[in-house]
Amino acid sequence: MNANTLRFSAYFGAFYLTLGAFLPYFPVWLEGRGISAEWIGWIGAAGYAGRFLISPIAARWSDKARLQRHPIRAMALTALVAFAMHLPTSSPWPLLVLAFFASACFFGQIPLADAFAMRESRAGKIPFGPVRAFGSAVFVIANFTAGALLDLTGSESVIVFVVTGAAFVVVSAFTLPDGEPADAEAGQKIDWVQFGRLVRGPLGWALLASACIQGGHGFYYYFSTLAWEAQGHSKLIIGALWATGVMIEIAFLWWSGKGVLGRMSPAQLLGVGALGSLLRWGLTALGPPLPFLFMLQLLHALTYAATYIGFLRFAVEAIPQRHTATVQAINSALSGGVVMALASVASGYAFAWAGAGGFVIMLVPAAIGLVAAIALHRVSALPSGKEID
Template identity: 25%
Template sequence: MRRLPYWRLSGFYFFYFAFVGAMSPYWGLYLKSLTFNAWQIGVLMSLLQVMRIFAPNIWAWIADHTGRRSSIVQVAALGSLLCFLGVFWGNGFVWLFVVMASMSFFWSASLPLVEATTLSHLGERTHYYGRIRLWGSVGFIVTVLGLGYWLSFRPVSDLPWAVLLSMAGIALLARWIPDAKITTPVQAHIAIWHVVRRPEVMSLLVACFLMAVAHGPYYAFYSIYLVEHGYSKSMVGWLWALGVICEIAVFLWLPRWLPNISMVKVLLATFAIAVVRFLMIAWGIDSLGWVILAQVLHAATFGAHHLAAVALIHRYFHGRNQARGQGIYNGMTFGAGGTLGGLYAGAIWDGLGASWVFTIAAGCALLALLLVTWQRQQMEATTA
């Protein structure tokens, strides 16, 4: 991987997902400590995803037209850090809504641009992507385990300081990411919405949207669900870490096979496994064995799924459409999908109960499986 800024890109992923490792498992517990109800928690947690519906596309449009992705990543990283400081000045619902919304607007810009930059640096060697992305998983594990033990002895009010530290790391590493040369093959002149409207591309985006909906309750409420069923915070940290450890194994192993196997088949397998996984979480929460197995399957439902989806998006969106393609993918999946997943979970959590929330998640994964199966032949023909 000559001339590849490996450690600068890897370092960014490390701190970016260290932030996720602090927010996804523990921010809901922090909000609960402020006496917010399930609906309020769902709304506040969903803001991280709401801004990913449209903000990445705004930033990506600017990046694709200026060709200065790294500068925009720097501005976004600093902006999110400054906005987050507001959590130390108030803890009312309206105040935190404003703080998290503004912070998320800037924070959501970074990842799609860095994804596009990383893939541009790799060129034809996209199968090396997992070796860089795995450092994000390492950052997640370090944070989720460290905070799990820390919060077992310290109040959850310490959490904002850990989040602030990870955001400072993001802002620092963002300054060191170099821009990559953007290749513009013949296909680049195609208007981006002509690409999006292709049936196989729209099917991919909708299926990934449904997968994100399925994961919405997991990221917003899974820690609360575990604690309510008697698991300690340190055990919660280990369970989250287990899923990401298995994810790292996928990032190391799967890229060796990606050049020789169909990414569409990988995607289909991840949807099928997600159905099983969320049913395990729904109805096997009191069995540590089932919970552990469900976490192992995170390797497929996130790790393998993400690798396959990002690679397919990169193939569909060419040249100067690359950053916007990743922005559309992030907006529809982590943005719209994650938002809907978190909101429906918050709306029915107290009424129907957690088991039915995760059963609905399994149903969303099943719909995604059926959709991609329907378009499988066309998707494989256009990515061959």
């Protein structure tokens, strides 16, 4: 294992260490501070809105930057400060503002880091799949650890865990290799007329499919812990449920370039992601018994991993390399911004109204994602590996 592989592994490990506590348990911390379900939904939406506004700007900076690690460093530092400012805060409006900046700069790092790591992988410097899978493995460890701390010490341990993890992200970001622009044309301005034509073609369908399928995780990310806790499951069991989904995600990422998975087109991967979403959220909304709930968590390999790899593969095959980070960030801004913000707000009201039954509203974006994946399959006539110019 070379030095660059270790550096990227450390960064992804630190990021997903933080995410393993933040994603499932931050709403529990908000509830512990006396925030209502409706306000939790709005605070989540503010975070997703931040991602929508900041990610494309940061990604274009990354595409043009002489050293690709500089934007990641800046966003990691800003996220740490914003997370730390949560510690003394208990009022909804300040938390909403802090969530905007914290989520924008924390989640905004991922499309930059993914694009950076993907470029290094294509240059033969690191193996992308195993490095990214290592981050998911650390997520599992963080998930169990944060859940155990919650049971032992209460909800305040969540924000302490998150701030500590964010500090590790900063340290690891400063160890990343310098990186270079994608190519000699990286500093050129985007031809937005040309880009508009791409969006009206396969890129638009790929973005819509990815955004809706990934955005369909909105209820899961913000309210599954609260919903399952209300059904009588312990934090340890809930952590195990999350970990089950991530472990199958790791396996999918590890094998995504091999065998049948390696031969699947982006549209096919997005399609199976949408079908998995319809099945997963529809059955989870019925409040199944715990063993069946664990089985449904295995569908995370489709709802998240297949969708993630599907769009990433589309970006690699169909988009000029100099715009990879920008397109990845637009995808992140839509899936983790617009759609997720709407899903978060809707989920807050759905949870207040129906508890775990609120999962059913996630069928709407999943269905739209399936239609978009089918459309992508029909309009994509590009040979594998050819870029859109």
